[in-house]
Amino acid sequence: MNFLRFLCLFFLFSFTFSHETLNPHILPRPLILEYPDNTIETRLKELDEEVKLLCTSWRFAVEANNLGPWKTIPRECVEYVKDYMMGRGYRIDLERVSNEAGVYAKSVELGSDGKDAWVFDIDETLLSNLPYYQEHGYGLEIFDSVEFDKWVEKANAPAIESSLKLYEEVLGLGFKVFLLTGRSEKQRSITVDNLNNAGFQNWDKLILRSSDDHGKLATIYKSEKRSEMTKEGYRIHGNSGDQWSDLLGFSISNRSFKVPNPMYYIP
Numbered sequence: 198m199n200f201l202r203f204l205c206l207f208f209l210f211s212f213t214f215s216h217e218t219l220n221p222h223i224l225p226r227p228l229i230l231e232y233p234d235n236t237i238e239t240r241l242k243e244l245d246e247e248v249k250l251l252c253t254s255w256r257f258a259v260e261a262n263n264l265g266p267w268k269t270i271p272r273e274c275v276e277y278v279k280d281y282m283m284g285r286g287y288r289i290d291l292e293r294v295s296n297e298a299g300v301y302a303k304s305v306e307l308g309s310d311g312k313d314a315w316v317f318d319i320d321e322t323l324l325s326n327l328p329y330y331q332e333h334g335y336g337l338e339i340f341d342s343v344e345f346d347k348w349v350e351k352a353n354a355p356a357i358e359s360s361l362k363l364y365e366e367v368l369g370l371g372f373k374v375f376l377l378t379g380r381s382e383k384q385r386s387i388t389v390d391n392l393n394n395a396g397f398q399n400w401d402k403l404i405l406r407s408s409d410d411h412g413k414l415a416t417i418y419k420s421e422k423r424s425e426m427t428k429e430g431y432r433i434h435g436n437s438g439d440q441w442s443d444l445l446g447f448s449i450s451n452r453s454f455k456v457p458n459p460m461y462y463i464p
């Protein structure tokens with residue numbers, strides 16, 4: 198009985214497959230490959246993550262002074278720099294620098310001669326030019342000194358709040374405060390107005406580039422000005438700046454505090 202069943206089934210399947218093969222009107226069954234609906238989305242996400250990692254690595258190299266001279270941010274990092282500058286990451290980094298500087302400032306034993314000094318840069322250290330760079334690609338565009346000077350003349354740069362807090366703390370501790378900027382001497386009046394409007398008061402000296410200083414690398418110019426301070430007997434305990442050229446060179450401070458800035462580079 199089982200043998201008969203086997204034969205019936207064998208002839209049935211044989212007929213079916215031979216019928217399919219011989220009938221020219223029946224197309225072969227297509228091979229259908231089904232992919233998950235999120236394959237493209239997943240791949241795009243992976244690419245976004247890769248770009249984010251590369252841009253994070255680039256920004257780290259900027260802040261660690263590991264990059265050679267550069268003129269603009271990488272084109273693929275525009276959105277990354279924008280998100281960083283406009284987001285919590287930038288504010289948290291600013292607060293970290295100012296808090297650490299404040300801890301150090303409190304640890305310094307000041308002399309009685311009034312010669313203990315702290316140096317601050319201005320742009321991207323005390324005052325933020327982010328409103329300007331929002332309109333100029335967050336550093337993607339080649340720096341245009343004419344356009345930037347038009348922005349400076351408006352005297353609208355807001356204070357970097359964490360830096361204002363540190364500034365007031367340093368003053369309160371009894372340090373002499375020197376503002377050392379790459380701005381031109383002809384911008385003194387407008388710079389003073391902007392600083393005062395943003396809440397910065399009572400500095401001891403504001404140093405800007407004179408005609409003799411134009412053309413000098415920032416590292417040389419600022420080193421020379423710090424050298425003049427030390428020759429006058431000042432002890433430079435702290436120096437805050439967003440560029441390594443604010444901090445390096447000669448006559449450097451006992452401690453330097455690098456404020457984050459991935460938008461531009463000044464040698």
